[in-house]
Amino acid sequence: MNLLTDLPDARHGEVTETLVASPGLRIERIISLGQASPPGFWYDQDAAEWVLLLAGAALLRFEDEPEPRHLAPGDQVLIAPYRRHRIEWTDPAAPTVWLAVFYA
């Protein structure tokens, strides 16, 4: 399986696939196509999350930062447990491919 080709259709919702699952570790590929977090929603996770944007474009907002971060392919972000964050925007014109590594 190649993570960048033959992408599933995410027009009607983000598509999440687990690539690796092991005690204390989960690696996911997430495909977005214009989705954003609902208004007022914040992720608030007990796991640490390391994110790498593989393709597309997104705006990631942390509650403790005034402006969202613009993510381009190759950009990585480490999200500490319980650091509240949300996806403000993903490109509606082309798939955004995320790699997310959750760990204890």
Add this chain to the structure above:
Amino acid sequence: MNLLTDLPDARHGEVTETLVASPGLRIERIISLGQASPPGFWYDQDAAEWVLLLAGAALLRFEDEPEPRHLAPGDQVLIAPYRRHRIEWTDPAAPTVWLAVFYA
């Protein structure tokens, strides 16, 4: 830090950087530029390794497979502990960027 831009110069040797280090988990970016494993050398690791090629081209050989696998950007491989493998070739003309996730 963007993993695909402003790459360090790997002409004189592979460049490995640790992106995340946590108990039981290590995420590395490795940049190759024409390097290969020495003749007769096999990696034989006690950690599981999940590899994603982010850029470039490489040939990954498993001892238990007759032919090397050609890796292109987006290709992922899960390498079980103690499954002997080696890098037969990386593109000498442009950097190959690997993401490697080692876990217990």
